[in-house]
Amino acid sequence: MPDYLDAVMAMLGKDQNRHAEPSAWDRLHAELGVQLPSDYRVLVDAYAPIELNGHLSLFHPATERWNLGQWIRDTVRAWSEVSWDDLDADEDPRLLFGLKKLSFGVEDGEGDWSQHRMSFTEWLYRYLVGENMAGPHSSAFYPGPVQLRRLPMTAAERPEPWHGPDRGM
Numbered sequence: 001m002p003d004y005l006d007a008v009m010a011m012l013g014k015d016q017n018r019h020a021e022p023s024a025w026d027r028l029h030a031e032l033g034v035q036l037p038s039d040y041r042v043l044v045d046a047y048a049p050i051e052l053n054g055h056l057s058l059f060h061p062a063t064e065r066w067n068l069g070q071w072i073r074d075t076v077r078a079w080s081e082v083s084w085d086d087l088d089a090d091e092d093p094r095l096l097f098g099l100k101k102l103s104f105g106v107e108d109g110e111g112d113w114s115q116h117r118m119s120f121t122e123w124l125y126r127y128l129v130g131e132n133m134a135g136p137h138s139s140a141f142y143p144g145p146v147q148l149r150r151l152p153m154t155a156a157e158r159p160e161p162w163h164g165p166d167r168g169m
Contacts, residue, residue, distance in 0.1 A: 004121035005039050011128055011146050013164040015046035024062035028069045040120040044068065049151040051159070053142050056127070057151070066151050129169070143169050 009015060029035050048058040049066035059068040089095050097115050116123050116133065127133040130141025145163040152159055 002125075004119060004125045005042060008043065008121050008125050008128065009046065011125075011164050011167055012043075012047060012052075012148065013146075013162075016150075017046055019048065019060045019062045020045040021062035024060070028061040028072075031069060032072065037120050043121065043124070047148070049153075051149040051151060052128070053140065053147050054149070055140055056124075063153065065153050141169075 025036070025041055044058050044060055048060040048068075049063055051057045057066075059066045059071050061068040084092060084094070093099070093115075118126075123133055127140075128146055130139045132138045145166055147161065147163050150160040150162075
């Protein structure tokens with residue numbers, strides 16, 4: 001089995017660690033009541049806030065803008081407003097996957113749900129090599145280096161694009 005963390009970091013290039021701050025993770029974990037996966041934290045510390053291939057954004061808990069904690073709170077609030085009891089059985093992810101409650105999932109924007117029993121870095125690796133990781137027909141493969149875009153930290157800044165090393169793809 002490949003080391004997916006190393007494989008993803010090789011695709012993304014040199015880590016930046018611009019906002020790495022262990023106390024920010026401690027605060028977020030205390031607020032959430034759960035620890036986010038260590039491979040996810042390593043990648044977020046190394047690169048976030050960033051956008052990958054124009055589709056996937058990673059936010060960081062130590063930044064005011066693009067703040068991971070705020071994004072989680074906003075997302076939880078939005079999903080808590082869904083009337084789950086009004087969904088048909090084939091739309092309710094709890095019934096589809098035999099779950100008592102939702103802890104993580106991917107919704108593809110069309111009402112379809114996917115569940116992946118793997119680490120975040122394996123999911124990201126497979127996403128970056130063009131597999132259907134957000135549901136059927138969701139692949140978005142980009143040949144060549146991964147396109148990265150550092151997200152601006154102030155209103156005056158502009159996104160800063162660059163790319164990872166050649167992947168031979």
